[in-house]
Amino acid sequence: MAADNPAGRGVSESLWRMFWPSTIAVVGASTNLATYGGQTVDMLVSQGFTGRIVPVNPKHESIAGLPTAPSVLAIGDAIDLALIMVPAPAVLDVVRECADAGVACVAIFSAGFAEQDAVGAVRQEEVLAVARAAGMRVLGPNCQGFFNVHGSVAATFSPAADPRRGAERPTPGNVAVVSQSGALGFALFHAGVALGLGFSHVVSCGNSADVDVLDVIELLVDDEHTDVVLVVLEGLHDGPRFRELAARAARRGTRLVVSKLGRSAAGSRAAASHTAHLAGSSAAYDAVFQRHGVLSATDLEELVDVGMALARCAAAAGPRVGIVSTSGGAGVWLADSCDDLGLEVPALAGTANPLDLTGRVISNANVAATVRGFVEDPALDAVVLSTSLSDPLVLAREAGEFTALVSSTAKPILVLTYTRPSPASVSLLAELGLPWATSPARVARMIHHLVAAGRVMPEVRERSLIAGPPALSFAGGGEKVLDEPTTKRLLRAWGVAVPEGGYATSAGGAARLAASLGGRVVVKVVAADVVHKSEIGGVALDVESSGVERVFGDLARRAEAAAGIAMDGVLVERMANAGHEIIVGGLYDETFGPLVMVGSGGIYAEVLRDTCFLPLPLDHAEATRAVERLRCAPVLAGARGRPAADVPALADLLVRVGAIVERGDVSELDLNPVVVHDAGKGITVLDAWLALRGPRVG
């Protein structure tokens, strides 16, 4: 049923007409319920679409009791949406006809386009060209359509939304799903409906020839029915637009929860071939999610669970969980699961936590009053009632009290039902607005996400504070990777601390440099294409001035012997003071552009897998928070009685690296190791190289 497109929304009128159509043509409609054409007409009707449905089929007078039209042009009425499910080679003609008939939007279910082969890709381009010329929006091809639940528009053939094929009937609600994959989008919907979760929209974008996930997110962020948007994401073409939408969602209070697929090598390999999207760097996605308060779920069930938690609860103000359980064992188990996720189950004054109600339930104790006591305890941020709802008894006999309790507090109250709840319990939980799950780990994870949702996103300043050289001036000459002396000169110009020293091309020059520096020095090979100097024995540490000439010769011989290359010269530097080894980097991500990285260095770097990526802009406060999120943060803070490291200086370095990758034509900047000295003593970049961005393809 059509609804007005509220003024001032960012979504175009035509896209609005796709999801709130008055008239729908079904091209490829069939009397056979085993075909997409038959199923689609049937679902539109059976899910209660109240507008006009015109099955387009020249061979039948009526389908499902609806009069057919022999062609789109023959309909002779304004058509908001044409659903197209004819074979791929016939789609172009249908789209041309839709254009001629002034159709506003088409959704193409047919496969056989860019997802299939080069012929399909050409076919897709042709369809898109016709649609663009006519100002017609296109969903798909190769999609499973959509379901606007509030509008009763089941424009899909998905069995997971079809009560005739075993799916449960959906309730309108405030959770939306958008996915490139129709199977996954409707799978989430199917799972949620079974849990009693109410939905607003499910949209599958398929090949996203025109309307893509971002267009749909834009629509949903502004949608009056939608509070939570669950996104299954295989890749993005426009990272910056995603960031804008995420920021807009945060401002409006619409929650985005994303499952990013293709995080693993195998997954990424398959995702690339499946939707022809770049899977992109998982770390870059995580960095952007973190910055904008987008929640991230790794599993399908987790995504649905988070959806339910956010749909029914406010965010949690902190990680302190109270547990009231009608089974002692279940309370213990949930406490363990909370601990696994870093939540706290604090000891409370005057009552046990977890509280074991065994026995008291049997004697008709007032469970709601006990839960209320926990909810009102200022030492708790969220409360879980753990009980068995295979029989709704416990909840049903105090439904009034629970209703009053839920409406009296913004504190999250969740239910762990260690038995699968009966249908009556599922309905009751929905009525009460209580999110629930059947296992301790799932409930703990829901709380974990509610805590994440409650974290205040700090504003990051838009402008970099660092003034560097007006432009990177070394971009000419076909050079790609800058050597260490050049990179360090550049770093120094940007105000980054590198060891005092210089470049020499002769043994005598190196010795003179060492003498002028005074004290003991480091001597390092400089040669084209040698990035990993230490692997070829190209670094001599702790050399006295008098030994520098000899070392120069040794290094030249080693470079020749190990890599068969002529040494250009050496870098002679004063030995740096000791400190914590950290890795810092800057890089250009295909999806999101420049990023800054910080991570643990030293011999435990690989073992710790401890890195944090940061999108730009980056200010000192955000850089500090990133360092504090590192696993090695306690070490930097001065673990085991050792002095604290100079975290402010490290944060300052990150901001400077941000400024370098933001302004320059840099594809990668690698500072490894960076030594972070004791508090107040600054940092020193011991080794560094920089790679320039070549011209990008595509």
Add this chain to the structure above:
Amino acid sequence: MAADNPAGRGVSESLWRMFWPSTIAVVGASTNLATYGGQTVDMLVSQGFTGRIVPVNPKHESIAGLPTAPSVLAIGDAIDLALIMVPAPAVLDVVRECADAGVACVAIFSAGFAEQDAVGAVRQEEVLAVARAAGMRVLGPNCQGFFNVHGSVAATFSPAADPRRGAERPTPGNVAVVSQSGALGFALFHAGVALGLGFSHVVSCGNSADVDVLDVIELLVDDEHTDVVLVVLEGLHDGPRFRELAARAARRGTRLVVSKLGRSAAGSRAAASHTAHLAGSSAAYDAVFQRHGVLSATDLEELVDVGMALARCAAAAGPRVGIVSTSGGAGVWLADSCDDLGLEVPALAGTANPLDLTGRVISNANVAATVRGFVEDPALDAVVLSTSLSDPLVLAREAGEFTALVSSTAKPILVLTYTRPSPASVSLLAELGLPWATSPARVARMIHHLVAAGRVMPEVRERSLIAGPPALSFAGGGEKVLDEPTTKRLLRAWGVAVPEGGYATSAGGAARLAASLGGRVVVKVVAADVVHKSEIGGVALDVESSGVERVFGDLARRAEAAAGIAMDGVLVERMANAGHEIIVGGLYDETFGPLVMVGSGGIYAEVLRDTCFLPLPLDHAEATRAVERLRCAPVLAGARGRPAADVPALADLLVRVGAIVERGDVSELDLNPVVVHDAGKGITVLDAWLALRGPRVG
């Protein structure tokens, strides 16, 4: 229905009669279906018990159509099992009557015993005394009874097993559940039945006054119907017996899967009050599970999922997973989830992996043949079909082919159904013997456990190879914690490398010691009650002989200033060579006895949380495997071009520590740090202390 107790089994005749009774008396039987007494009689009848049921109730002539008896004594027939659900204060008289009537076993459902208060604890002891005197076995009190599914003995009131209260009807199968908590035991059963999993037994032990989880495990390990035992464990009184049973299960091929509750501080606090069991050290349990091939599940759903995987599949020979998916997105998601758990999704010759079948399914491709191709690929250890079974179509139309495929291979084949399967699909999956789950993470976790189940448990030699001093001779004199010089003398006697040096009580003596050692030395405070010397500045490193007298005075003043204690003397030792810092320990666990610990040392120790515990006996091979399981193992193996550390010497140290804690009266031995030198150069224990075991209470 009674079955013969096979000869040669370890389970006593009386316990056998509990679970396979011919005659059951229900004491507290009621006509009111809202009471335990009414529910229990009803469930025995409705679940098809074929023996004799005698409701004991003096007020009614018949209950549920069965003639009652006014008392147990009045039954006048051999009674295998009496189920008791009268109020706690009346239980003792009932048990006395059962004893007089020659009842073989009782199961006491009533609460109000040791779980409640001291009065209840006394009551429990009295009941137990009567039962013991009569040779009568007792399940409970405060339990929910049991369900022998093959025998149709539903001796429980649990709603989670009652079809009249919404539970599904169970199918007999090869999975058993045992739990102290009846709510959790029957919750697992309830969850499993809904997934189509077949069960043999569910047993809840409640307070475990007599029959405890271990007795039931013993019964189930030997049970002809049971292949997999799922155990919810809150604590054990007899760790060694658990180890014996685990070893026996491994020999018989019965799989044990345990969820240990009380792993967290809050959980452990609650578990202790809930069942009055020591929660024990989680690390000790993990060590024992690891040694005996017991699988460990942290979540309730995980426990059921592993049960299904092991019930339907052989173990996996390795971690390489092939994925055939009717949705490209679902295949990608599963590949990511596999990667998260350390499984591999290798690229294959001639086909994509994950393989996206979208489109091919619609065109009636032979899905089973594609899966067969994957199963027959020697590059894979397990194969997953990822599809939507809300409609059983995909599986049903090739049911014959899948049956043939499953019966032709021992390689695990699993199903990810990204929609909730229809009841017909659930049945079909059970018939085909295919384990399944509705989310990528759950399927990946099932495979993860199948891989763990496939790991061959190496035999660990029963005898320690290390001959130490005949006995620890320092146990007298009320001493509890041995100081560093004493501990190091002891270590040296056991063949452990400590720095060369000695103990001095005067500045002059210390200087003479230093001179005799030659070179630079370490000087350390020795004083009663000072364990953490470095925190009071009680360690002077890298001291020249000439400076030792002065350092002696400094240290004495520092000890006085910091801790207000008089220094007894100093330890003077030669400076040790550099190497990797490792922590090694030995301790006496309340449940499992002596354990050896090894973990990462140095400033990253707390960040890494990298420890491994080992039960005894401990041989060199097992110690080496433990070191290789550490997260820092790649560093010890020589990461980033650095020399490998002397892992054999570290393993040798672990074996020696094992011998010390095995033979001596040691409660804790702490070697921190241990420096592991480069390969072939051995180890050095830099610091050490040892605590003696006092007499144990209880």
